[in-house]
Amino acid sequence: MPKTESNPIDLGTRAADFLLPDANGVLHRLADFDTKPALLVAFISNRCPFVLVIREQFADFARDYADKGLQVVAINANDHEAHPEETLARIGEQAEEFGYTFPYLKDASQQTAKAYGAACTPDFFLFGAERRLAYHGQFDDARPGNGRPVTGADLRVAVDAVLKGDTPAAEQVPSIGCNIKWSAGNEPVWFSKAA
Template structure:
């Protein structure tokens, strides 16, 4: 199966603002979560096998960490015309079916994915209380077919550090998943990587 690795993004980068709807038509923006000391912006999908593998664990993780001060917001940026399972209505069904206690929003224009430089699902961005990027990496090392349990070990360690006012380890393993399904002609330009 094709795999896409998350972009390298400088830690300390400020969270980009957004205004996006959930399936009930409620709009959320970055400031909707300003009270929380940690914010995880998770670009996910309803169909990607990498997300399917961890969605129950993500739901449990959200419930476990909400009382500690973590807010999760999930964003679906996939082209819903080409992939009908990624529509706003289907996002609502997904949230209900898997017990997502966090907002699951639709980025129809894909401008938010571009602002965050998200390229895959899952693509996880953990921000501290100042909404500076503290962690951009994998949920854990489980992948479809590799037999490893889904533990959330990497994201848990990062969130624990942020909630203690500390920096997570600089050794962050890139997330790997399905590529975001871009609208035709909307693909972001490839990043130039310094040698």
């Protein structure tokens, strides 16, 4: 299956603002989470095999860290006209089915994905209290068909460091997944259809 690696983004980059809806019509913005010492913005999908292999453990991960100070926000930026399984209604169904306790939002314009430099699903952006990028790497080394357990080990180590006020290791393994399904004519400059 085709694979896309997350874009290299400079650590220390400030989190981009957003105003996006969940399936209940509630709008969420970056400032809503100002009181949390850590914020994870995760670009995910309802259809990508790389997300499907981790989604239950990702829901567990979010529950594990909710009381420790981590706010998780998931964003779906895939073109829902070409891929109807990525509609706002289907996002709501996924959130309910897999017990997502965090906002799962729709970026229909794809402008938030562009602002973050998101390239694939899953694509993880972990920010500290000042909303500077501290980690932009993989959940763990599990991939569809590779037989490795889904633990979230890499992301857990990074979150633990941020919550302690430490800096995660600078060497971070990029996330790998399906490329974001950009709508026609909306592809960012870094996007390659061959990816």
